[in-house]
Amino acid sequence: MISSLRNKKKLITFSLWFIIAAFVGTIFFVWGVGDQAQQALYAAKVDGVTITDQDFRDKVESTKNQFRSLFGDNVNDILSGVKLEKSVMENLINEALLRNEAVRLELPVSDAEIATNIQSIQAFQTDGKFDPQLYVQLLSRNRLTPQIFEESLKQDITLKKMEDLIKQSVAVTDKEIEKEYIYRDSEATIRYLELTADNFIGDVKITDEALNAFYEEHKAEYEVPTKADFKYVIFDPENYKAEFKATDKEIENFFIKNKASFVEAEKLSAAHILLKVDNWSDEIAANEVYKKAKDIKAQIDAGKDFAAMAKKYSQDGTAETGGELGYFTRGQMVPEFEKVAFATKPGTVSDVVKTQFGFHLIKVIDYKPETDPVLDDVRDQITATIIDQKSQSSFRTYVFDIYRALVNKSNITAYNLQSEDKLVTNEIKGLSAKGDVEPLIGLADVAKKILSINKSEISQVLEVKGRKMVFEMTEKYDAYIPALADIKEKVTAHFVKVKSLELAQQKADEAAKLTSMDEAANMLNKNYTTTPKFKRSQPITGLGLNEKLMTDIFRASPEQFIQEAYTIGNKVFIVQVKEIVAPDVKAIGEQVKEQIKSQLYGTKSAQAVASYVLNLKTKAKISINPRYAEFYN
Incomplete structure (x- = not known):
């Protein structure tokens, strides 16, 4: 069974990577001009839920960027063919199926959960604390409002809750751990x-x-591949100069509209020691674990260091760091744990706490009450955000106006011949679909896009390394096979x-x-x-x-x-x-055993989710836009 699980894991690892990838990157999309008509198209429909053409293209683009950050220029070899597009389409459909199921089961997501998740995202933090100004600025720069982002986040939380519900059926036995240990360490x-x-x-x-x-x-x-020469213009937001102000009315309206984003929920920092109970029906064994937890508490009360005791005894992934859990808010921990943690004074250790996982000792390190700032507390932050939004909007309008003029004149060459305010141009010689010429080295996706246009045509406005660019093909060389x-x-x-x-x-x-x-x-x-x-x-x-x-x-x-x-x-x-x-299974240390158990749990959980989704697919009505038929089997 273990080897079967392992082989199945290899098949689903690629698609499951998308499920656990940070949702922030999947929401932020590359802005382009000239796609208005395509945005109305659909990529797929799942039981009445539409996955738009834009959803699909944004997810493909953001996923490429995530892979590029991991593998650099090698990303084009890793994502060769259409396997990325197939995986993205599969993942979007799977997510739609799970969200639909969550709706059917009426899984709730509260506003407090959404706020807690937002405040825990490192991208929105300054010096480890949630920064409302940074939050709004980052959204603004990507043409998102807090309302849109928070609705998307709600969907992500719903999806995670659905997956967690499925995973509750997963268990790992001692026999499975032993077989995996023998497999790994022979x-x-x-x-x-x-x-x-x-x-x-x-x-x-x-x-x-x-x-x-x-x-x-x-x-x-x-074969020598198709190649082409281009001229192109660059629009760099760093070089865009414009002066903007934020009026008192704008600041006040912004504060009223986004007041919830400035509230920082009550939270505390804690560490814990967990002694697991694998079978609660075995009362004798469970009682022995409880006695051990009480003994550890007595040793801590007598002067033993909590972190050292956590490293020695705790049976979860936090043991290596002395049981540290970091900061968390209400709703993030199971109720029994949360109730005791928030009732314990900073610097003290709780009595033994029973949860579904086993018995815990909780040490509260720090406590921060809820903060609800007034307008004057965040006026400077809001001012900077509004100015940033106006600058971004003005820059987009500036680029769009020039792009529209280029379209009216047919291309960059004609525009510069007929206009007094000429654009500074650059050249690319001999570009292939691999993206092998500056400034497109390693950007095969951009290279393929501009190679698809005809000679003398211009591309859409494309995002290239944080700048906007428009390309005109000046010459095209067909692929050929030398004699x-x-x-x-x-x-x-x-x-x-x-x-x-x-x-x-x-x-x-x-x-x-x-x-x-x-x-x-x-x-x-x-x-x-x-x-x-x-x-x-x-x-x-x-x-x-x-x-x-x-x-x-x-x-x-x-x-x-x-x-x-x-x-x-x-x-x-x-x-x-x-x-x-073969290794001696009696020599398995507790830490190694826990690592194997965690890995097997991950494999079996992934398989459980995949199996559940497969069952949903057999009952679902899924239709694919013919344009995307090659991306879905």
Whole structure:
């Protein structure tokens, strides 16, 4: 069952990444001019709920940005093809299904929960505290109002509550933990023979006939892609100069309209020690856990350090940091925990608290009462925000007016020929869809967009590294495949590389059909190498990582000669398993056990949500806009 769960996890990891990604990034979208007609289109409909074209494009764009922040320019290789769009479409549909189900089950979301979540978002904090001015400014810069953002946040909270409800059915048994521990920590040692393609280069026969056949077979790999030249103009908000003021009336209206966003809820900072109870029906075992919690409390009362005791005894992820939970407000913890925490004085430790998770000791570190500022307390913040909003709005209008003029004149070239106030232009030469020329290096999505226009046409206003840009295609070069005569040296090198590896594979396959490693070594006139011990998750010294090889090794028996050759890079390996040693399950430490349990819980929870969604899909009416049919199976 564990291996089955593990394989399923691999299939759903990519889509589930979107579910746990920070919602702030998914709400903030890239602003563009010229898309008004497309915004009215739909991407999908789920039981009457519409996923708009804009929803889909915004989510694709924000997800690309998130991946780009993680992987840099490599993002284009990772997100090749349409797998990103497929995952985004799948995720949006899954979210719609779960939200619809939450509505059917009448799962509530209070205003207090929304406020608490907003105030806990680091992007809206200054020096660890919620900053109302920063909150409104960030929303304003992305053309969002607090009302729109908070409704979106409400949807995210609803989704999380629905997922949490599904996950309540998930449990991890001790037997599963032991099996996973054995799977993870078993160690193997192998013997291997290595054949390198370079050793067979001299055996490759190069003839015109063979080279021609190879060229025809691999012709697509030599294609020179479509390229184009562009001129473009840049609109940089940092260079936009305009003076604005905020009137007293505007400040007052802003305060009245957004007063709730300036209120900071009552909160406290605490640490805890948790002793888990796995089975409440076993009263004897539960009572033993309670006695242990009381004993720990007595030791703390006698002078033991709370953080040290948490590191030693607590059975959750906060143990390493001394049980620290940070700041939280009412509604964020289970009721039993919250009631005692808010009744405990800062600097003191509570008595033993029972919750669904087990028994807790709570140390309150700090307490902050609710703050409800008057207008004068936040006047400067509001003034700066209003001015910032006016500046952003003015900049957008400025760009739109110029873009409209460009459209009226047909393109940038015609505009500069006919207008006295000429635009400063820049040039790009030989851009391909990979995004391989400045300023679009690593921005394949932008490169693809502007390559889709025709010569002399202009693009929409596009967001590029925080600036707005408009591109005009000045020349286009169609994709082509060079004649063999023009790239004969390149094709020959490729031919030799491929054929020498094939010869190494043929030789290795022949040796792997023998009955033992000794026979294979004698046939190849080579000595085998013995590796140090390694686990499934570790690279094999001399071979590296290869999923199929690793699977076959740990499925084999000690001393088994695996009658298959494995190609890794430009080398081919023949393998014999020397030994496999399983760990002693009695030696599992509590911390390792807890880590495994947490990982298994995550895997099983993800599978539970996926299974629930699959069941919802069988009953749902889902329609996809034909324009997006390739993104949904």
